[in-house]
Amino acid sequence: MSDIRCVNLCRTFHQGDITVTGLDHVSIDIKKGEFVCLVAPSGGGKTTLLNAIGGLDKPDSGEVWIAGKRIDNMGKSALAEMRLNNIGFVFQAYNLIPVLTARENIEFVMEVQGIPAADRHRRSAAILTEVGLEGLEDRRPAKMSGGQQQRVAVARAIVAKPEIVLADEPTANLDSSSAEQLMDLFVSLNKNHNTTFVIATHDQRVMEYARRIVKMLDGRIDQDIPQDPR
Amino acid sequence: MLLNNITFRLAWRNLWRQPRRTLLTLGAMVFANIILVCMISLQFGMYGLMIDNTLSMLTGHLKVLALNYKDDGKIRQSIDEAETLARQLRNDLNRLKNKNFEGESAANNDTEGENNSVKIAVRGKAFALASSEDRSFGILVMGVEPEHEPQVSSIPGLIQRGRYLSDSKAEEIVIGSVLARNLQVDLDDEITLIGSGHDGSFAAAVITVVGITQSGMTDLDRSIAQMPLQLFQETFAMGNGAHEIVIRAPDLSDVEEISIRAQRLLDDRPSLVLHDWDDLEPGLKQSIQADLFSAWFMYGVLITLVAFSVLNTMLMSVLERTREFGIVMSLGLTPGRLGRLVILETAIMGVLGLAAGILIGTGLVAWAGIYGITFPGMDEMGKQFNLPARIYPDLTVFQLALGPSIVFAATLLSSLWPALRLHWLEPVQAMRAAG
Numbered sequence: 045m046s047d048i049r050c051v052n053l054c055r056t057f058h059q060g061d062i063t064v065t066g067l068d069h070v071s072i073d074i075k076k077g078e079f080v081c082l083v084a085p086s087g088g089g090k091t092t093l094l095n096a097i098g099g100l101d102k103p104d105s106g107e108v109w110i111a112g113k114r115i116d117n118m119g120k121s122a123l124a125e126m127r128l129n130n131i132g133f134v135f136q137a138y139n140l141i142p143v144l145t146a147r148e149n150i151e152f153v154m155e156v157q158g159i160p161a162a163d164r165h166r167r168s169a170a171i172l173t174e175v176g177l178e179g180l181e182d183r184r185p186a187k188m189s190g191g192q193q194q195r196v197a198v199a200r201a202i203v204a205k206p207e208i209v210l211a212d213e214p215t216a217n218l219d220s221s222s223a224e225q226l227m228d229l230f231v232s233l234n235k236n237h238n239t240t241f242v243i244a245t246h247d248q249r250v251m252e253y254a255r256r257i258v259k260m261l262d263g264r265i266d267q268d269i270p271q272d273p274r
Numbered sequence: 275m276l277l278n279n280i281t282f283r284l285a286w287r288n289l290w291r292q293p294r295r296t297l298l299t300l301g302a303m304v305f306a307n308i309i310l311v312c313m314i315s316l317q318f319g320m321y322g323l324m325i326d327n328t329l330s331m332l333t334g335h336l337k338v339l340a341l342n343y344k345d346d347g348k349i350r351q352s353i354d355e356a357e358t359l360a361r362q363l364r365n366d367l368n369r370l371k372n373k374n375f376e377g378e379s380a381a382n383n384d385t386e387g388e389n390n391s392v393k394i395a396v397r398g399k400a401f402a403l404a405s406s407e408d409r410s411f412g413i414l415v416m417g418v419e420p421e422h423e424p425q426v427s428s429i430p431g432l433i434q435r436g437r438y439l440s441d442s443k444a445e446e447i448v449i450g451s452v453l454a455r456n457l458q459v460d461l462d463d464e465i466t467l468i469g470s471g472h473d474g475s476f477a478a479a480v481i482t483v484v485g486i487t488q489s490g491m492t493d494l495d496r497s498i499a500q501m502p503l504q505l506f507q508e509t510f511a512m513g514n515g516a517h518e519i520v521i522r523a524p525d526l527s528d529v530e531e532i533s534i535r536a537q538r539l540l541d542d543r544p545s546l547v548l549h550d551w552d553d554l555e556p557g558l559k560q561s562i563q564a565d566l567f568s569a570w571f572m573y574g575v576l577i578t579l580v581a582f583s584v585l586n587t588m589l590m591s592v593l594e595r596t597r598e599f600g601i602v603m604s605l606g607l608t609p610g611r612l613g614r615l616v617i618l619e620t621a622i623m624g625v626l627g628l629a630a631g632i633l634i635g636t637g638l639v640a641w642a643g644i645y646g647i648t649f650p651g652m653d654e655m656g657k658q659f660n661l662p663a664r665i666y667p668d669l670t671v672f673q674l675a676l677g678p679s680i681v682f683a684a685t686l687l688s689s690l691w692p693a694l695r696l697h698w699l700e701p702v703q704a705m706r707a708a709g
Binding site: 095098100101120121124125127128129133135139140141142143144148151152153155156157200 | 280283284287288291598601602603604605606607608609610611697700701702705
């Protein structure tokens with residue numbers, strides 16, 4: 045069964061008199077445990093597709109199914125619940141909550157999920173070690189480097205063990221060493237927890253880790269190529 | 275879902291991201307709360323004084339009158355055996371009251387027990403022409419019980435010169451200072467009273483002035499004279515009758531209970547009517563209500579201004595955090611929880627404002643409770659409502675909490691709009707908006 049299924053998705057944006065096509069009849073199936081890269085030039089539709097899969101944006105037409113449930117017709121609260129329990133997001137701009145420390149950012153989703161404090165602390169301590177941020181748990185985002193912030197964002201996305209991780213240009217602001225560490229972490233999670241990864245990128249280094257490359261152009265899927273990862 | 279820890283931490287820290295703005299908004303709340311605590315306490319203190327001083331002059335808390343006497347005021351509409359009935363009421367009401375407060379009275383000393391008792395006095399009233407050697411004026415003559423009248427009225431304590439009545443049979447009279455001046459009489463001078471008796475006969479007496487009162491209320495000092503009840507009854511052919519039995523409760527809050535009990539005792543006397551102070555002095559309550567209305571209008575404006583200040587703060591705060599709201603929504607926070615976060619931020623500010631306002635306000639009210647407050651125009655107002663030159667606030671939990679609670683509710687109400695706006699927020703647009 046597909047973990048993610050998109051059927052005939054269309055999405056247009058209006059900027060004044062100009063209409064921009066974000067998605068043009070896009071259909072794609074992504075199975076559980078897949079490691080997929082969405083590759084496109086700027087404005088190619090990869091972020092729009094990612095947002096539609098994550099329920100952050102609604103398509104004009106078409107269907108989005110996550111773990112067997114149709115989500116494109118869900119209400120806001122139901123979508124929020126779905127994201128909380130099924131999806132972890134990693135954004136290009138990290139998107140950490142500035143008033144919370146690294147540990148609190150990581151525990152945020154678990155706390156909203158209602159996981160007991162002791163369990164939260166244990167899991168956040170473990171993930172902080174895993175992403176190499178021991179000793180920085182009480183720092184706020186403003187006092188951390190871009191790489192450190194991105195690792196906190198990744199830790200936040202994966203600590204609650206979501207079935208799907210959606211990452212939008214996760215390495216765009218990272219140096220090559222940090223990018224490599226991050227991708228190794230993604231691959232390890234993918235292998236060990238069978239987490240599905242969908243990564244929107246135009247970074248060649250990231251594409252090398254994927255087992256499937258979906259190339260998009262002008263809002264359409266141009267090529268869908270399986271590959272042997274690095 | 276109930277608000278959990280992270281929501282509170284977020285709310286608290288969000289408040290202090292713009293400390294100057296938060297402190298200014300908080301300052302407006304605290305200021306409004308202090309004003310409300312002080313003004314409401316002073317207002318109720320003043321109302322208490324107005325009621326107490328007005329009622330203690332002549333009205334009392336309750337009065338037993340003959341049917342229709344309140345409206346007609348005819349000398350014939352009298353209470354038969356008034357002193358006997360007063361004695362019965364005095365005994366019964368105090369016995370019932372003591373029974374009620376048995377536990378308390380055991381601990382009280384005699385003076386406190388005396389202060390806690392229901393005071394009752396009998397009065398006769400008649401209009402007469404008062405004449406001195408040179409002048410005559412129409413006055414209201416009151417026959418009073420010298421031993422009981424000081425317990426229900428403040429007039430005996432307002433003697434400016436001479437003394438109050440001492441003997442219920444003596445041929446003596448106490449008159450107001452303006453009347454004394456008008457009649458051109460002084461202590462030990464004689465005045466002649468001429469009027470109609472209870473039976474329609476001619477009533478006349480020559481009485482010696484033993485005391486001159488000054489209440490500060492010109493009308494009262496010009497038109498009222500008091501003489502001993504027995505002399506009054508003889509002069510006006512009243513027999514054992516009188517016109518009113520005045521009841522004074524230990525406290526205004528006791529009036530309702532005493533009224534019920536007194537009414538029970540009067541049930542077998544259908545010719546008598548028990549009136550409470552509101553009945554007897556309708557203008558007093560009306561003037562208090564009018565003052566309350568204008569005061570609450572002013573308070574309403576103040577509270578509205580504070581509410582708009584909070585609304586402005588919260589709208590700005592929500593607007594500048596649009597991107598963050600987008601982030602937390604993408605992580606799975608529902609719009610409802612986000613809305614609760616905004617309301618919680620306001621509630622925290624409101625609680626801080628409430629606590630600081632009540633604390634500082636209580637301090638100021640406590641200080642004013644010791645030293646009293648006076649302001650320009652207090653003398654004129656004092657004369658009009660029989661108030662002292664200084665007023666003291668009435669400090670109760672209700673009066674302390676009333677204003678700040680309304681401010682708190684108004685601030686919470688003002689956070690509803692910013693909270694509701696979050697329901698229309700789309701995560702992607704929100705993250706893009708400020709990103």
